[in-house]
Amino acid sequence: xxxxxxxxxxxxxxxxxxxxxxxxxxxxxxxxxxxxxxxxxxxxxxxxxxxxxxxxxxxxxxxxxxxxxxxxxxxxxxxxxxxxxxxxxxxxxxxxxxxxxxxxxxxxxxxxxxxxxxxxxxxxxxxxxxxxxxxxxxxxxxxxxxxxxxxxxxxxxxxxxxxxxxxxxxxxxxxxxxxxxxxxxxxxx
Amino acid sequence: xxxxxxxxxxxxxxxxxxxxxxxxxxxxxxxxxxxxxxxxxxxxxxxxxxxxxxxxxxxxxxxxxxxxxxxxxxxxxxxxxxxxxxxxxxxxxxxxxxxxxxxxxxxxxxxxxxxxxxxxxxxxxxxxxxxxxxxxxxxxxxxxxxxxxxxxxxxxxxxxxxxxxxxxxxxxxxxxxxxxxxxxxxxxx
DNA sequence: AGAGCAGACTAACAAGTGTTAGTTTTGAAT
DNA sequence: ATTCAAAACTAACACTTGTTAGTCTGCTCT
Numbered sequence: 001x002x003x004x005x006x007x008x009x010x011x012x013x014x015x016x017x018x019x020x021x022x023x024x025x026x027x028x029x030x031x032x033x034x035x036x037x038x039x040x041x042x043x044x045x046x047x048x049x050x051x052x053x054x055x056x057x058x059x060x061x062x063x064x065x066x067x068x069x070x071x072x073x074x075x076x077x078x079x080x081x082x083x084x085x086x087x088x089x090x091x092x093x094x095x096x097x098x099x100x101x102x103x104x105x106x107x108x109x110x111x112x113x114x115x116x117x118x119x120x121x122x123x124x125x126x127x128x129x130x131x132x133x134x135x136x137x138x139x140x141x142x143x144x145x146x147x148x149x150x151x152x153x154x155x156x157x158x159x160x161x162x163x164x165x166x167x168x169x170x171x172x173x174x175x176x177x178x179x180x181x182x183x184x185x186x187x188x189x
Numbered sequence: 190x191x192x193x194x195x196x197x198x199x200x201x202x203x204x205x206x207x208x209x210x211x212x213x214x215x216x217x218x219x220x221x222x223x224x225x226x227x228x229x230x231x232x233x234x235x236x237x238x239x240x241x242x243x244x245x246x247x248x249x250x251x252x253x254x255x256x257x258x259x260x261x262x263x264x265x266x267x268x269x270x271x272x273x274x275x276x277x278x279x280x281x282x283x284x285x286x287x288x289x290x291x292x293x294x295x296x297x298x299x300x301x302x303x304x305x306x307x308x309x310x311x312x313x314x315x316x317x318x319x320x321x322x323x324x325x326x327x328x329x330x331x332x333x334x335x336x337x338x339x340x341x342x343x344x345x346x347x348x349x350x351x352x353x354x355x356x357x358x359x360x361x362x363x364x365x366x367x368x369x370x371x372x373x374x375x376x377x378x
Numbered sequence: 379a380g381a382g383c384a385g386a387c388t389a390a391c392a393a394g395t396g397t398t399a400g401t402t403t404t405g406a407a408t
Numbered sequence: 409a410t411t412c413a414a415a416a417c418t419a420a421c422a423c424t425t426g427t428t429a430g431t432c433t434g435c436t437c438t
Binding site for chain 3 (some may be wrong): 409410412415418419422424425426427429431435437
């Protein structure tokens with residue numbers, strides 16, 4: 001681990017503020033104050049507010065798309081793959097609680113990279129859906145509308161960033177296990 | 190049903206714009222353009238941008254808090270109550286797709302009513318959690334961490350507004366039934 | 379000691395923000 | 409036709425926005 005550059009610190013601080021108020025409501029002066037400097041000084045490190053958003057969102061989106069590809073091509077059965085997807089989300093959300101907020105809420109404010117972001121998201125969802133469809137075809141998964149299954153799982157997983165900070169006592173493994181149990185086995189006894 | 194006043198139309202249009210870009214990124218001039226008028230004219234009908242947000246969010250939040258109270262005090266067993274909660278969310282999200290976006294994403298921009306909103310939300314979540322705890326105590330529900338169960342369900346239900354518009358072919362009853370099945374019974378066969 | 383430079387600063391800009399004041403248009407009721 | 413209020417308009421305001429230009433400070437390497 002290299003020590004973080006000043007640019008890294010700015011991006012991390014920005015992500016924290018974006019989580020609290022959203023990209024549009026955070027001004028460069030807010031960010032500067034949080035960094036203990038003046039707004040103009042930020043531009044010694046970054047080229048624009050937009051660049052900050054791009055760096056935050058795109059890197060995470062690429063992690064997801066790449067991660068699910070590895071899972072999809074692995075040897076597990078389909079329920080196993082879904083458990084791995086849950087682990088992937090828990091891991092990324094744990095390591096990047098602030099950035100996940102921007103990914104979820106501020107992707108529409110991407111200017112140059114909006115199309116690229118959407119292509120990553122579409123690819124991700126298509127692969128996710130394929131795992132579910134394969135699981136239905138192989139009778140591992142109930143024959144419910146696969147899009148509703150994906151929606152249910154994805155809504156939960158995408159909201160993890162909201163809950164993880166409140167449950168610091170819960171470690172990542174326990175959380176992933178509980179989620180797998182609930183999402184896959186259901187809650188009824 | 191009375192015909193909508195001009196104020197109603199402004200609020201509805203605002204909610205639509207807020208869903209697309211968020212409260213902070215929508216300007217009064219954006220809203221005016223969408224209404225086919227000039228920004229200053231909006232103030233013949235509303236007193237501030239903030240008032241619009243308040244009206245959108247508080248009315249829905251009150252619907253939820255009131256709705257879950259009725260369910261909690263009903264005679265069903267606890268799994269039945271959870272199914273009713275799912276129906277409540279599907280119903281409100283169907284009737285108010287745009288407003289749900291603000292409720293989820295822009296509540297922190299409430300100025301005068303933030304405390305009131307948070308009290309409604311806390312009350313709602315406390316009641317939800319009570320249903321789950323009662324269900325575990327009565328052996329209807331698996332003895333998993335009740336907060337994780339609530340988190341899973343609530344994440345899905347709060348995200349409904351994102352998916353409902355894409356699935357117009359799906360009626361509210363079918364959706365509620367599928368969700369109940371997935372969330373309560375799980376997805377494995 | 380001095381050079382060089384990363385990284386802070388002050389000052390300012392053009393454009394955009396929510397909102398107000400005052401005026402004109404519109405359309406229904408008398 | 410006149411009245412009158414609802415609801416549109418124009419013009420302007422004070423403030424905030426992201427960003428640039430130019431300058432000063434302080435550390436590191438010779």
